[in-house]
Each structure stands twice: as C-alpha cells, then as structure tokens.
Amino acid sequence: MRKLVIASVTFSVLALAGTASAEGFELGARLGYGLPMGDAVKDAKLSDSVSGQIPIWLDVGYRIDESLFVGAYGQYGITMVKDCPDGVDCSASDIRFGVQGHYHFMPGESFDVWAGLGIGYEMLSSSAKAGGHEASSTLSGFEFANLQVGGDFQVAEGMGVGPFVSFSLGQYGKVKAEVPGAGTSDGDIEDKGMHQWLLLGVRGSFQL
Numbered sequence: 514m515r516k517l518v519i520a521s522v523t524f525s526v527l528a529l530a531g532t533a534s535a536e537g538f539e540l541g542a543r544l545g546y547g548l549p550m551g552d553a554v555k556d557a558k559l560s561d562s563v564s565g566q567i568p569i570w571l572d573v574g575y576r577i578d579e580s581l582f583v584g585a586y587g588q589y590g591i592t593m594v595k596d597c598p599d600g601v602d603c604s605a606s607d608i609r610f611g612v613q614g615h616y617h618f619m620p621g622e623s624f625d626v627w628a629g630l631g632i633g634y635e636m637l638s639s640s641a642k643a644g645g646h647e648a649s650s651t652l653s654g655f656e657f658a659n660l661q662v663g664g665d666f667q668v669a670e671g672m673g674v675g676p677f678v679s680f681s682l683g684q685y686g687k688v689k690a691e692v693p694g695a696g697t698s699d700g701d702i703e704d705k706g707m708h709q710w711l712l713l714g715v716r717g718s719f720q721l
Contacts, residue, residue, distance in 0.1 A: 535576065535578055535579035535620065535621075536575075536576055536577065536578060536579075537575070537576055537720055537721050538573075538574070538575055538576075538720070538721040539572070539573075539574055539575065539576050539582055539584070539718060539719065539720045539721065540571075540572065540573060540718065540719050540721070541571065541572030541573075541716055541717065541718040541719075542569075542570070542571055542572070542716070542717050543568065543569075543570035543571075543572070543677060543714055543715065543716040543717075544567070544568070544569060544570070544714050544715060545567070545568060545570075545677075545712055545713050545714015545715060546565060546566070546567060546568075546712070546713060546714060547565055547566040547567070547568050547590060547607075547710050547711065547712040547713075548565055548710070548711045548712075549563055549564070549565065549566075549708065549709075549710060550708065550709040550710070550711060551706065551707050551708035551709045552706025552707060552708055553637075553652060553685060553706060553708055554652075554685065554702055554704055554705060554706045555704035555705060555706045556704075556706070557706065559708045560595070561595065562594070562595055562639070563592050563593060563594060563595055563605055563637075563639075564593045564594075564595045565592070565593050566590035566591060566592040566593065566607050566710075567590065567591045568588050568589075568590045568607075568712055568714070569588065569589050569590070569591070570586060570587070570588040570712075570716075571586065571587050571588070572584060572585075572586050572613070572716075572718070573585050573586075573587075574613075576720060579617065579620035579621060580616055580617045580618075580620050581614070581615070581616060581617075582614065582615040582616075582617070582627075582629075583612075583613075583614045583615075584612070584613060584614075585610070585611065585612050585613070586609075586610065586611060586612075586613050586631055586633070586659075587608075587609070587610040588607070588608065588609040588610070589606065589607075589608055590606060590607035590608070590609070591606065592605035592606055592607050592637070592639075593605070594639060597641070598643075600643055601641050601642065601643040602641070602642040602643065603639070603640070603641050603642075604639070604640055605637070605638060605639040605640070606637075606638050607635065607636070607637045607638075607710075608635065608636045608637075608638075609633055609634070609635045609636075609656060609681075610633050610634060611631050611632050611633015611634060611656060611659065612631060612632060612633065613629055613630065613631030613632075613633075613659065613661070614629060614630055614631070615627050615628070615629040615661070616628055616629070617665075622667070623666065623667050624664055624665070624666055624667075624675070625664065625665045625667070625673065626662075626663075626664045627662075627663055627664070627665065628661065628662050628663075629659075629660075629661035629662075629663075630658065630659065630660060630661070631656075631658075631659035631661070632655075632656060632657065632658065632659065633655075633656045633659065634653070634654070634655055634656060635653065635654060635655075635656050635681075635683050635685075636651055636652070636653040637651065637652045637653070637685070638650070638651040638652075639651075646693040647691075647693070648690075648691065648692050648693060649690070649691045650688060650689065650690040650691070651688070651689045651690075652685040652687070652688055652702075653685060653686070653687045653688075653689075654683060654684045654685040654686040654687065654702075654705075655683060655684060655686065656681050656682070656683040657682050657683060657684065658681065658682045659679060659680075659681040659682075660679065660680045660681070661677060661678070661679045661680075662677065662678050663675055663676060663677030663678065663716055664676060664677075665716075665718060671719060671720035671721075672717070672718065672719050672720070673717070673718045674715065674716070674717045674718075675715070675716060676713075676714070676715055676716075677712075677713075677714060677715070677716045678711075678712070678713050679710070679711075679712040679713075680709060680710070680711050680712075681709060681710045681712075682707065682708075682709055683707075683708055683709070683710075684705050684706070684707055684708070685702055685705065685706075685708070686701060686702055686705060687699070687700070687701055687702060688700065688701075688702050
C-alpha cells in the first residue's frame with residue numbers, strides 16, 4: 514500500500530512538471546517565398562506590379578498549454594517589382610503585423626502538426642529613382658484573415674523546425690504617394706479590391 518501511494522505521488526509530480534514545462538514564452542522565425550494574388554485595387558492585379566516577395570517573419574507569444582499558442586506576428590517582405598523600366602532603380606517592401614493563435618495537434622511528438630489563424634494590418638511600399646528624382650507610394654489596409662498550416666520536427670527540447678504554408682486575405686484601403694513636382698497625396702481608395710498572399714517556407718520555434 515505504501516509503495517502504491519509513493520508511486521501515485523511520484524506520477525502526479527511528474528505529470529505536473531510536464532504540464533508546467535509545456536507552458537511559457539515562445540519565439541518563432543520564418544523564411545520563405547510569397548506569391549501575390551488577387552487585385553491591389555479594383556481591376557488591377559497585384560501581380561501586375563510585384564512578382565513576389567521574400568518574407569522575414571517573426572512570431573512572439575505564449576504557449577498557454579502544450580497545444581495552444583497565442584501571440585503576435587510581424588513580417589518584413591523584400592518585394593520584387595515587376596517590369597521596372599531601364600535606367601530606373603525600383604524597390605519595394607511589404608510590412609505585415611497582427612495577432613494570431615496556433616493549435617498544435619500532436620504536441621510532444623517527434624513531428625507536430627499545427628494550424629493557425631491571424632488578423633492584422635499590411636503596408637506595401639514601392640519607390641522608383643531616376644535622374645536624381647524619386648517617386649514613391651504606399652498601399653495600406655487590413656488583413657482580414659491569415660490562415661496557416663505547418664509541422665514541426667522536434668530537433669531538441671523546446672525547439673522545432675519545419676515547413677509552413679500561409680494564405681492571407683486583405684484589402685488596401687488607403688494610398689499615400691509622393692511624386693516629384695506634384696508633392697504628397699494621401700487618401701482613401703474608392704475602388705477597392707481584394708488581394709491574397711500565398712507564402713511557403715520554413716519556420717523555426719524556440720520555447721523559453
């Protein structure tokens with residue numbers, strides 16, 4: 514009887530220790546490639562102005578338990594301008610940030626499948642330089658949904674690496690433009706469109 518009580522207490526302590534270790538702050542970093550889809554504004558495809566982007570994405574949050582992660586995300590995308598004229602220096606970037614949640618279906622396994630959902634804000638900026646002059650514009654608006662699916666290979670305790678896919682749905686609602694000789698204009702977009710980004714890449718995570 515005494516051995517049974519000791520074994521029961523030992524098992525309870527180990528279970529509590531395992532639960533505690535599943536909680537804590539978690540950091541993530543992602544790298545991949547993004548494909549533009551949909552319309553930047555009505556009847557103007559996003560892919561007509563940019564051909565893609567290389568996203569540098571960070572996740573910061575808290576693992577409430579072994580299955581549920583909640584936190585924030587931020588991304589800086591090195592964006593490729595499409596059909597830049599000869600003699601013109603073109604550049605673009607895509608900044609996205611917001612809040613998100615992940616659910617892990619197989620925590621503690623050697624390969625853990627997870628799914629996530631986020632909402633946020635996006636700013637797509639571009640500039641063109643030629644002859645000592647520079648013109649720039651920024652499209653900004655809400656990211657209504659950011660759907661994510663991925664899998665983590667456990668490479669060490671509290672560390673995972675694996676593939677991910679993200680599909681976001683957003684709408685640019687404002688535009689700011691600076692044109693040499695014409696000054697700066699800032700206002701709402703009347704004919705709005707819906708656009709998407711399909712991101713594929715690799716994510717690494719570390720639990721503190």
